[in-house]
Every structure is written in C-alpha cells, then in structure tokens.
Amino acid sequence: MTDLTLNKALKIITSALAKGKELGLKPLAVVVLDAGGHVKAVQRQDGASMLRFEIASGKAYGALAVGVGSRWLDTQAETRPHFLEGLSAVSGGKIVAVPGGVLIKDRKGAIIGAVGITGDSSDNDERAAIAGVEAAGFTPDAG
Amino acid sequence: MTDLTLNKALKIITSALAKGKELGLKPLAVVVLDAGGHVKAVQRQDGASMLRFEIASGKAYGALAVGVGSRWLDTQAETRPHFLEGLSAVSGGKIVAVPGGVLIKDRKGAIIGAVGITGDSSDNDERAAIAGVEAAGFTPDAG
Amino acid sequence: MTDLTLNKALKIITSALAKGKELGLKPLAVVVLDAGGHVKAVQRQDGASMLRFEIASGKAYGALAVGVGSRWLDTQAETRPHFLEGLSAVSGGKIVAVPGGVLIKDRKGAIIGAVGITGDSSDNDERAAIAGVEAAGFTPDAG
Amino acid sequence: MTDLTLNKALKIITSALAKGKELGLKPLAVVVLDAGGHVKAVQRQDGASMLRFEIASGKAYGALAVGVGSRWLDTQAETRPHFLEGLSAVSGGKIVAVPGGVLIKDRKGAIIGAVGITGDSSDNDERAAIAGVEAAGFTPDAG
Numbered sequence: 055m056t057d058l059t060l061n062k063a064l065k066i067i068t069s070a071l072a073k074g075k076e077l078g079l080k081p082l083a084v085v086v087l088d089a090g091g092h093v094k095a096v097q098r099q100d101g102a103s104m105l106r107f108e109i110a111s112g113k114a115y116g117a118l119a120v121g122v123g124s125r126w127l128d129t130q131a132e133t134r135p136h137f138l139e140g141l142s143a144v145s146g147g148k149i150v151a152v153p154g155g156v157l158i159k160d161r162k163g164a165i166i167g168a169v170g171i172t173g174d175s176s177d178n179d180e181r182a183a184i185a186g187v188e189a190a191g192f193t194p195d196a197g
Numbered sequence: 198m199t200d201l202t203l204n205k206a207l208k209i210i211t212s213a214l215a216k217g218k219e220l221g222l223k224p225l226a227v228v229v230l231d232a233g234g235h236v237k238a239v240q241r242q243d244g245a246s247m248l249r250f251e252i253a254s255g256k257a258y259g260a261l262a263v264g265v266g267s268r269w270l271d272t273q274a275e276t277r278p279h280f281l282e283g284l285s286a287v288s289g290g291k292i293v294a295v296p297g298g299v300l301i302k303d304r305k306g307a308i309i310g311a312v313g314i315t316g317d318s319s320d321n322d323e324r325a326a327i328a329g330v331e332a333a334g335f336t337p338d339a340g
Numbered sequence: 341m342t343d344l345t346l347n348k349a350l351k352i353i354t355s356a357l358a359k360g361k362e363l364g365l366k367p368l369a370v371v372v373l374d375a376g377g378h379v380k381a382v383q384r385q386d387g388a389s390m391l392r393f394e395i396a397s398g399k400a401y402g403a404l405a406v407g408v409g410s411r412w413l414d415t416q417a418e419t420r421p422h423f424l425e426g427l428s429a430v431s432g433g434k435i436v437a438v439p440g441g442v443l444i445k446d447r448k449g450a451i452i453g454a455v456g457i458t459g460d461s462s463d464n465d466e467r468a469a470i471a472g473v474e475a476a477g478f479t480p481d482a483g
Numbered sequence: 484m485t486d487l488t489l490n491k492a493l494k495i496i497t498s499a500l501a502k503g504k505e506l507g508l509k510p511l512a513v514v515v516l517d518a519g520g521h522v523k524a525v526q527r528q529d530g531a532s533m534l535r536f537e538i539a540s541g542k543a544y545g546a547l548a549v550g551v552g553s554r555w556l557d558t559q560a561e562t563r564p565h566f567l568e569g570l571s572a573v574s575g576g577k578i579v580a581v582p583g584g585v586l587i588k589d590r591k592g593a594i595i596g597a598v599g600i601t602g603d604s605s606d607n608d609e610r611a612a613i614a615g616v617e618a619a620g621f622t623p624d625a626g
Contacts, residue, residue, distance in 0.1 A: 090247065140293030203385055237382075241381065243345050247376065422560030
C-alpha cells in the first residue's frame, strides 16, 4: 500500500482550496485522514464556521468506514435510515453521511486515506475534494 | 447450555468465509460473540474496510439483544423505527439493525452465541453466516 | 509499508497461543489490530474471562497511539499518571496501559499493527505476544 | 481581538516544524486551535504515531481551558491531581496536561488561539511550539 505522505496530503488540501476559489465557493474546511481514519492534515479557511472540522472529518471517516465515498452513505440514509443510524452508533458518532467525503486510492486501487470537505453545498464540497485528490496524482472515489 | 468453544467459533468463521469465496462475495468481516455478547473470535479479510468489525459485531449484538436474528430488527426498523432507536440507545449504541446477524442455537434450542457478517450485501452476508453456523453443527436463526 | 494480511495476523495469534501453552499460561485473549487501530483478528480461549477482548485490545491500541509497546505506557503511568489519564481521555477510553501490547514492525521498521494479549500476568502476556510477532517474521516492540 | 488567520496558523506550523528539524526532533504533530478551541490547522509528520493529533489537540485545548500554557497544568496535576481530574471531566475528556500546549497572544495580550505539539519529549515539543508562535509575530505563553 502506498503511504499517504504529509506532502501529498497538503497538495490535496491546497488543490481543493484552489478549486473552491475557482468555483467561488464559500469558506471551506478540508480534512485529510490516513487509511486508519486518523488526522493527517487540516486547513479551515477564514470565515468557515465553528464545527467545520468535525463535519469534514465525519464525511471522510464515513467513507473509510465502509470503503466507499460518502455520497453512497447519503443514499443509504434515505433508503435505509436505520443502517446509517446503526453505523453512526457503532462508530461512536463519528460519521456525517452526506457527499463531500472522498476516498483516496493509489494506482492499485488500495484505499490510502480520505478527504472530507464542508462549507458550501455538499455537491460543491465534493467537487473540490475530487479536484484535490486528482491533483495529487491519486484516484478519487466519491461514492 | 452447550458451550461455544473457540474451536467451534473458528469453524463457523472459516466455513462462512469459504461460503463467501464460493459465492464470489466481497471481502468480509466475521465476528462470533458468545451468549453474553462478548467477542469470542474475529477475522477481517484483506480489503474489508475500516469499520467492518464494528458493523459485524453490531449485527450479532442486536440479534442477541432480542433473541432473534437481525433480519427481524431490520423489519422492525421499518415498521417501528422508534423501537429500534430505543433499543440502540439502551444498548449503548452497539446495534446495527440489518440482516447478517445470525443466532447460534444448540440442539435444545438454547442460544449459545451469534455470528455477524458484513462486507457484501446484507442478504449475502446472511447467507454466509447461516452456512457457517450450520457447518459447525449448530442451528442458525437469521430472524 | 507492508500490509498486515489476515494470514499473518492468524499466524501471530496461533504462535502466541502455542507459546502460552508451552509456558503453561492461563487462558488468553489475543487481539491483532492493523496500523490504524482497527481489529484484524481475535481469538479468546475457552475460560478467558468476559472482558478479555477489551483488555487485550486496549493494550494494543495504547501501543499504536504513541508508537511504542505498552510497557512504556506502564512506566509512564507510574511516573506521570496525569499523562496517561489525558491520553486515555483523548483516546475515548480505549487504552489499557500495562505490558502485553506489542507493536508489529516490518523490516524497514514501519509500524504495521499491534498485538495485545491478556489472561495471565502482564509479563507473561507480553512474552506470548513477542513470540507471536517473531514467529510471523516481524519485529516486536514491547516498549 | 486579532483574528488568527489560516495564513498565520500555517506560519506557526511550518516554523514549529522547522524548529523541530533544526533540533533533530522525532516526527511531530502540530495542531493550531482558534480562541474557541476549534481546529484551525493541523499537520502530522510522516512517522508520527496514530493518536498524535488527539494528544497535541489535548495540550492546546487544556491551555485555552484555563488561559495559561499547559506546563502550568502539568504542575497542577502533580500538586492538585483532583483539580486536573475535575477539569478533564468537565471538558469532556479533551485535555492532556503536559508541556507542549502554548497560548497564542496578540500585542495587547489577548488570547487568539493555542498551538499544541507532540512527538518528542514534552520539553522539546514546547520549544518547537514557542518558536512557531514567535515566528508568526505573536507572543507565546507556555505556562
């Protein structure tokens, strides 16, 4: 498995924020977790509200939990809400099941981490996340 | 009550994984809990995502909680969501109410443990769980 | 980083249990966590008491938390008890700071997981853990 | 009150990491919290162990909790352990009471955030934290 280095994590963040600027998005928080769900790097832009770190982290953590981008969790929450409730419970309340949590995969398809973004609409958050992962040379899985 | 030995628990796991391989399922996590809901044995296959132990455990724990396989909980969640919410709350957030949590019963019908599986669709997870319990000479109750 | 496969995790467990048998130890629980602290494989021997999974897991998790075997945490708990209390708190109560949590390192020294054992004295638990890691071809770090 | 901008937070982090490199310290995690105790920016260096974000965050949070650097909490923990236990409890378990959590003060002495560092000895962690705060043009309070 490829290691997700700090340099790569910072490249993902700065590229995602550049995409946010290009699209005219509101202030964002970007969180990069390693494959085990532990924080590697975070940047919360000026003006992004108080709990944006926790929300962004919850999207990324949810994606890692089930091995698919958080958009899939969003769909599950609508069709099988009790599954999401159970998943959230056994995670210790660490999951936010909306788009914007995107898996980071290496060339062999192994999950090496996840990026979570929040601040604008979930769809726009996800667009920035995908752009960040691609700019770092990895493959995004948005769900 | 028949004891659920470690040897029997391992037989359940390896048989369930063999069934998964036969059916071409995705990587699985298999958890065997004893009659008190405590972990007896676990195996998480390579490629199974991060929180699969917690999800599988939550299915098995839910089955033991009410004395019926977790498929029953899945139905309850649809018809009486407030019951599942209450059950989850009083369990301390330990329950995942979807199929794949199967009770292990001895010849006299006593509950001696439960197996929980996750990784593929809930229906397929349950098939592997049933196969595992039967291979060990016990009676499965899927709910 | 080398992946900690399920086969290797099982090799660690069976070798640790063989060592326990050789030394005449009480029934053990053996937990193998991956590098992110997530359960890879568990076996709790017949006669090992109710919460042995949680204790073994807490030793392994503590070792991963700080990147050194749990014997080091044991010393810290005596010399700087408030550090251990803080560490335990921010971990969400997941750490048991006594010997028996041993890091699993690959040939390059990278931490690829941890094994935790409980059931006999902490010193004996640790001996079994070290034996398990070595038998799988990895380098143990007991702290 | 001066705002702690993301640019300034990043300046603190990169300067602290530069100090760590200069001193030959082990891999570090650096967390910058705003005046409300919410994450502004984080970088965890390659090789820094699993729970380093939580530990660094706990030092910074503790400093903000009482308005003095976490070295003061370390002393309190030795002379009045029950105070630290109470403080940890009412914080929801968010505090690590050892040196390395340093307040960030503006020219008028107002607290605008805190930086927490972990990875090497607590004394060395604190040195890197102080260097980071000063490099960003602010006044450190280590306690």
